[in-house]
Amino acid sequence: MTSEKEHIILKADGLSIGYFSKKKIDVIAKEISFNFSEGTLISLVGANGIGKSTLLRTLSGMQKRIEGNVFIHNKQLETYHPIELATLLSVVLTEAPTSKNLSVLEFVSLGRQPHTNWMGNLSTTDREKVVWALTQTDTTALKQRSCFELSDGQMQRVAIARALAQDTSIILLDEPTTHLDLYHRANILKLLKRLTQETGKTVLFSTHEIDLAIQLSDQMILMTEKETLIDAPGQLIIKGHFNDLFPSDTIFFDSDTRRFGIKK
Amino acid sequence: METSRSYKGIFVLLIILLAVAFILNVSLGSVGIPLKDIFASLSGGEVSKSSWDYIIIDYRLPKAITAVLVGSGLAISGLLMQTLFRNPLAGPFVLGLSSGASLGVAILILGAGAFGGVIGGLLTSEWSLVIASALGSFIVLLAVLAVTLRIKDTMAILIIGLMFGSVTAAVVAVLSYFSDAEQLQQYVFWSFGSLGNQSWNGVLILSICTITGIAISFLVSKSLNALLLGENYAKSMGVRIKRTTLLLIITTSILAGGITAFAGPIAFIGLAVPHITRQWITTSNHRILIPAVLLFGSIIMLICDVVAQLPFSEYTLPINAITSLIGAPVVIWLLVRKRKLLF
Numbered sequence: 271m272t273s274e275k276e277h278i279i280l281k282a283d284g285l286s287i288g289y290f291s292k293k294k295i296d297v298i299a300k301e302i303s304f305n306f307s308e309g310t311l312i313s314l315v316g317a318n319g320i321g322k323s324t325l326l327r328t329l330s331g332m333q334k335r336i337e338g339n340v341f342i343h344n345k346q347l348e349t350y351h352p353i354e355l356a357t358l359l360s361v362v363l364t365e366a367p368t369s370k371n372l373s374v375l376e377f378v379s380l381g382r383q384p385h386t387n388w389m390g391n392l393s394t395t396d397r398e399k400v401v402w403a404l405t406q407t408d409t410t411a412l413k414q415r416s417c418f419e420l421s422d423g424q425m426q427r428v429a430i431a432r433a434l435a436q437d438t439s440i441i442l443l444d445e446p447t448t449h450l451d452l453y454h455r456a457n458i459l460k461l462l463k464r465l466t467q468e469t470g471k472t473v474l475f476s477t478h479e480i481d482l483a484i485q486l487s488d489q490m491i492l493m494t495e496k497e498t499l500i501d502a503p504g505q506l507i508i509k510g511h512f513n514d515l516f517p518s519d520t521i522f523f524d525s526d527t528r529r530f531g532i533k534k
Numbered sequence: 535m536e537t538s539r540s541y542k543g544i545f546v547l548l549i550i551l552l553a554v555a556f557i558l559n560v561s562l563g564s565v566g567i568p569l570k571d572i573f574a575s576l577s578g579g580e581v582s583k584s585s586w587d588y589i590i591i592d593y594r595l596p597k598a599i600t601a602v603l604v605g606s607g608l609a610i611s612g613l614l615m616q617t618l619f620r621n622p623l624a625g626p627f628v629l630g631l632s633s634g635a636s637l638g639v640a641i642l643i644l645g646a647g648a649f650g651g652v653i654g655g656l657l658t659s660e661w662s663l664v665i666a667s668a669l670g671s672f673i674v675l676l677a678v679l680a681v682t683l684r685i686k687d688t689m690a691i692l693i694i695g696l697m698f699g700s701v702t703a704a705v706v707a708v709l710s711y712f713s714d715a716e717q718l719q720q721y722v723f724w725s726f727g728s729l730g731n732q733s734w735n736g737v738l739i740l741s742i743c744t745i746t747g748i749a750i751s752f753l754v755s756k757s758l759n760a761l762l763l764g765e766n767y768a769k770s771m772g773v774r775i776k777r778t779t780l781l782l783i784i785t786t787s788i789l790a791g792g793i794t795a796f797a798g799p800i801a802f803i804g805l806a807v808p809h810i811t812r813q814w815i816t817t818s819n820h821r822i823l824i825p826a827v828l829l830f831g832s833i834i835m836l837i838c839d840v841v842a843q844l845p846f847s848e849y850t851l852p853i854n855a856i857t858s859l860i861g862a863p864v865v866i867w868l869l870v871r872k873r874k875l876l877f
Contacts, residue, residue: 332769356772363770368620369762371818383760383771390756390821436771 279472280306280329280440284338287321287328295336298324299493302338304500306474306489308439311466313483314476316493317516322476323364325493326442329474330361342440356384360436362429362443370418374428377417378403381435403434407461423454430461441465443475447482455479459486480512484528541822544815548829552602555836559598562845565589593730596737598836600729603737604797605807605835606828607744610751611789612804613827617758617820618782623692625805626790629678630698631671632801635794636725637702638670639663643721644709664739668791674698675783726852727798729839736796743792748828750785754778755820762818800854802861807831809868834860 286300298321306312314322327333329340331347340347342358350358360381367377381403382396392400404410407427412420420428426446433441443462447455462473463486474491477483483490484503492499492506494514499506506512512523512530522531561572567586574581576595581587608626615624615631626632642662681694710718732740751758757778760768769775790804811827812818835857842856 330770332766351772352769352774353772356770359770361767361770363764363766365764365766367763367767369818371812371816372762373817376817376819377763380759380763380771383756383773386756388753388756390759 277308278305278341279308279310279343280304280474281341281344282329282338283341285328285335285340286337287324287333288336289324290334290336297336299498300337302491302498302500304489304491306472308472309466309470310472310488311463311486312472312474312489312491313487314474314491314493315478315480315483315515320493320495322493323444325491326361326444326474326476330359330442331355353384356436356438358438359440359442360433360438362426362433362441362446364444364448366425367417370416372417373413374404374409374415374417374420374431375400375413377428378409378413378431378435381432381437384436399437400435403431406434406465407431422449423451423457426450426454426458427461430458434465438471440472440474443473445476445478447477447479456482459483462486480515481529541815541817541826544826545829548826548833551833552829552836555833555840556598556602559601559836559840560590560594562840563589563594563843564846564848564850566846592734596732596734597730597839599737600732600740600797601835601839602832603740603744604729604793604800605803605831605833607747607789607793607831608800608803608835609807609811609827609831610748610824611786611793612806613808613820613823614751614758614782614786614789615804616808617761618779618786620761620764621692622809623805625802626671626786626794627799627801628692628695628805630674630695630702631786631790632794632799633695633699633702634670634672634674635667635791636670636799637674637705638666638668638791639724639795640702640706640709640721641670642666643717643724644706644713646717664743664792664795667795668743668787671791671794672783672787675787679779679783724798725854727800727854727857729797729835729853730850732796740792740796743788747785747789747792748824750781751824754781754785755824758782758820759818798854801858802865803831803835803857806861806864806868807834810864813868 282302282304285302286297287302288295288297288299302325314325316322324333328335342350342355347355379392379396379400382392382399383390385396386392404413407430409424409427409431412424412428417425417428430443430446446458450458459479459482462475465471466473466488484507487503489500490503490506492511492515496514499511507525507528510525515523520533522533524531560576561567561569565586567590571581571586572590575587575590612625615626615629616622618624677698678695681690757768757773760771760773761778765775793800807830808823808827811823811830815822815826817823838856838860839853842851842853844851
């Protein structure tokens with residue numbers, strides 16, 4: 271039973287990420303290794319500009335890695351055909367869709383693209399998946415609305431619905447809680463938690479909501495200037511790694527309350 | 535992409551309008567011909583005067599078909615470019631595509647005079663105009679794309695399109711200076727735009743260009759829909775961006791280049807028709823938009839041509855002037871009314 275549970279979905283091995291610029295390689299983070307199994311909720315935290323988006327872009331194949339390997343379902347990322355990869359991994363980006371004229375239903379059903387024929391015709395299964403994605407994210411009531419009419423919180427849920435409709439075992443989300451108030455932030459993170467538990471999806475999201483992430487995540491990727499640490503939130507607290515996250519003269523981490531405080 | 539409403543009614547209406555506009559276009563001209571004789575001529579029956587038969591079959595019919603091809607092709611090329619550049623102001627004219635085509639034709643017609651000699655006579659055949667024009671617009675589109683890859687700001691791309699327009703005008707001016715009056719006149723008449731005086735052979739070449747372009751745009755409509763979410767999302771759904779972009783560039787240059795070669799640089803259809811269509815049917819789904827834009831472009835072009843013909847008079851206005859006179863106010867009105875273009 272545990273062997274199935276332990277099935278590795280997303281794996282990084284000695285991964286270095288960064289940018290190739292003219293004649294020189296800019297390494298942002300290196301020696302990143304992890305194994306994430308089915309149904310895991312992973313949060314990716316770190317200060318601004320530390321490379322969270324770069325890591326997500328590298329894992330999704332949008333950006334070239336510098337060293338090491340990424341494995342999806344035990345197969346190297348680069349060896350996948352783009353459409354095959356799109357059936358295994360979906361993303362929720364910070365950027366708004368270019369066209370705001372799309373209705374929520376149109377937006378979400380676009381997630382079915384890797385599964386549809388060359389015309390993009392939706393089969394009964396495709397329609398069912400779209401309905402399911404809308405239900406899961408509680409956006410069914412919005413389906414006739416245009417995307418430009420939605421609030422930030424609603425738009426975020428719709429973006430998650432689109433990724434769900436894509437029906438992949440891995441979902442990567444880039445700061446899904448930005449611009450949202452506390453209630454909506456908690457709401458989105460609870461939704462992600464529920465998805466990992468109920469559907470067995472592996473969800474990796476970057477966030478600045480470290481307090482909330484500690485409470486909900488199974489695993490955390492903690493990016494600091496020195497190194498990238500991967501462990502369960504409890505372990506990271508015991509080892510005192512959260513204190514390395516921000517300059518200690520301004521921010522400290524209280525391991526009893528599991529919260530950050532400001533040094534007065 | 536799932537669309538919640540049915541568009542059957544709209545398409546039935548568009549097809550009826552197209553039929554009406556087509557009949558109207560064939561019926562009206564400097565010579566008044568009774569409707570009965572028009573139908574008789576079109577269906578191969580007995581016509582009261584044999585000259586009427588000639589006017590309809592060899593002048594008005596190819597002109598009406600050209601209007602349909604030009605209108606649909608330009609409108610589709612505008613739609614493709616608006617989606618590709620993620621900019622609602624893109625179009626064959628604004629991006630300098632028509633300027634590129636003009637430059638190609640100018641070099642061909644005027645350059646033949648300037649450089650003179652043996653090649654001059656060879657070059658001005660129907661195919662050479664098409665090739666020069668398509669090549670001109672293809673080069674400009676490649677340049678615009680090269681800029682797009684470097685500059686993320688779409689406003690800059692539009693300004694660069696305008697710059698290409700200026701450069702073209704300058705090169706044409708230089709070439710004109712060295713050309714003789716006859717060649718200059720040939721070029722100026724080409725630049726007015728004209729749907730008439732097309733041989734059936736020309737119509738055939740034009741329809742090959744247009745139908746190829748439209749067929750490809752249907753084939754890529756799925757990827758176009760993915761591009762509505764932006765390049766990164768499209769990539770994450772398995773769209774091969776480079777391949778799709780190249781295909782779209784080739785398609786638009788076949789459409790805009792081929793059409794500009796035959797009908798001259800016709801303004802605003804490519805920019806305005808996709809917008810009017812989007813505002814009207816309120817969807818961005820390309821599987822609905824492409825056929826709607828195609829039909830609507832044909833209808834507008836047929837009507838513009840009717841106006842340009844100044845029915846029952848001996849005069850014909852340049853078609854380019856009419857499309858601009860109608861197109862420019864429409865674009866201004868759309869911008870003022872919505873304050874932003876639905877996209």
